[in-house]
Amino acid sequence: MKDRLIKSGKKNLDLYKAGGIKGVLKGEAPVVKIGIIGTGRHSRDNLLPCLPHLPVKVVSACAKHRENAELYGSAYGATEYYDNYEEMFDQSDIDAVICCVNGDVHPGVIESALDRNLPLFVEKPAALNAELLETLVAKNSKNIISVGFQKRFAPVYASLKKFIDNEEYGKLHLLQMEFGVGAVSDRSDFIQDVGIHFIDLLRFLLPDVNLRDIKGKTVSNKKNDLLVTFESGDGSVIGTLMLSSNFHWNLSHERVFANFDESNVVAENLTELKISATSKTFLGLPTEKLFNVSTYENRTRPNFTPGTPTNSSLEISGFLPELRYFIDCVITGKKQNISDLKNAMETQQLVERIINV
Numbered sequence: 001m002k003d004r005l006i007k008s009g010k011k012n013l014d015l016y017k018a019g020g021i022k023g024v025l026k027g028e029a030p031v032v033k034i035g036i037i038g039t040g041r042h043s044r045d046n047l048l049p050c051l052p053h054l055p056v057k058v059v060s061a062c063a064k065h066r067e068n069a070e071l072y073g074s075a076y077g078a079t080e081y082y083d084n085y086e087e088m089f090d091q092s093d094i095d096a097v098i099c100c101v102n103g104d105v106h107p108g109v110i111e112s113a114l115d116r117n118l119p120l121f122v123e124k125p126a127a128l129n130a131e132l133l134e135t136l137v138a139k140n141s142k143n144i145i146s147v148g149f150q151k152r153f154a155p156v157y158a159s160l161k162k163f164i165d166n167e168e169y170g171k172l173h174l175l176q177m178e179f180g181v182g183a184v185s186d187r188s189d190f191i192q193d194v195g196i197h198f199i200d201l202l203r204f205l206l207p208d209v210n211l212r213d214i215k216g217k218t219v220s221n222k223k224n225d226l227l228v229t230f231e232s233g234d235g236s237v238i239g240t241l242m243l244s245s246n247f248h249w250n251l252s253h254e255r256v257f258a259n260f261d262e263s264n265v266v267a268e269n270l271t272e273l274k275i276s277a278t279s280k281t282f283l284g285l286p287t288e289k290l291f292n293v294s295t296y297e298n299r300t301r302p303n304f305t306p307g308t309p310t311n312s313s314l315e316i317s318g319f320l321p322e323l324r325y326f327i328d329c330v331i332t333g334k335k336q337n338i339s340d341l342k343n344a345m346e347t348q349q350l351v352e353r354i355i356n357v
Helices: 002-007 010-026 041-053 066-076 085-091 106-115 130-139 155-166 187-205 319-331 341-355
Strands: 032-037 056-062 080-082 096-099 120-123 145-148 172-180 210-220 223-231 238-244 253-260 263-268 272-277 297-300
Touching (some): 032 085, 056 085, 080 085, 096 106, 096 319, 106 130, 120 319, 130 341, 145 319, 145 341, 155 187, 155 253, 155 263, 172 187, 187 223, 187 238, 187 253, 187 341
Parallel strands (some): 032 056, 056 080, 096 120, 120 145
Antiparallel strands (some): 172 253, 210 223, 223 238, 253 263, 272 297
8 A cells, every 4th residue: 555655656655654544534634734944044945945845834933033034934834933942832822843042052952842842853953951851851751852953863774774783794892983074163072062062973873882982182272183992881892983174174074984894884984885794705805815705895976867856955954853852742643752851961971071072
């Protein structure tokens, strides 16, 4: 039945994803009424453009300046505008909220949403210190808060996570992670605002990770290099995490290399997943040097030619999948929340260790 629905066209596929078979039969998907808080650059570039691809109706918008709420919110269908998010929570008929403002404002928004039992997607960092997050975690009994760590939902990393969990290529032994960007104001801002994504990705791929050694070098007051060595809780996986703000912003990059029993997997710049064979041995010698042994290297890349959401930067970077997941796990209860406040707290604890080295 599912295959027949998918073949009936993209419209039916979208309805099926949003509302299941009932959504297709009725010709409509269930709509979640949402309010948005924050219309700054990150929100406009990465979150708001996702909304037309989700089963949501934007009812209200809130920004520090009401005119910005009206200017940008109206473009996505909002008809109510606020400069105070608590007023929006109390007066607007909404089912959920998407929030993207400064990190120091997030805790107040989270607490207000929890007080009203209102599901909330909030960008990282959910708070600027782990102690405050611990207090919020205690209040989040219904687990209605999701935090924006989009790399967990980027297709290349979601695939790598499945390889690790399912042991499709045998057991994982080595993980090397590299993340390089341009200059950031200082080490704290670099780790808290940018590097936090790769620190959280490490926790996603290796939940029981233990940081063993952290070394940091300040290249200048705006450029920093950090090298972290780590291992899994049982010591079966070892690895390194490199974070650097000593690249050029136009040449920013990220790369994850995973060494398994039977294959090596490389995820590079979100756009390539490469799987290659490991060396096999005969009498202790590599077979590829003894015999004419065939090998393989499989590569998957987005197909940018079809202009569909699946091949868009919003999907590839993880922004669209994380908002879709927010609706599935928090609103509909169909999935487990893998990016909740507790996760944000545990990531923040590692962030603070690295900042304070």
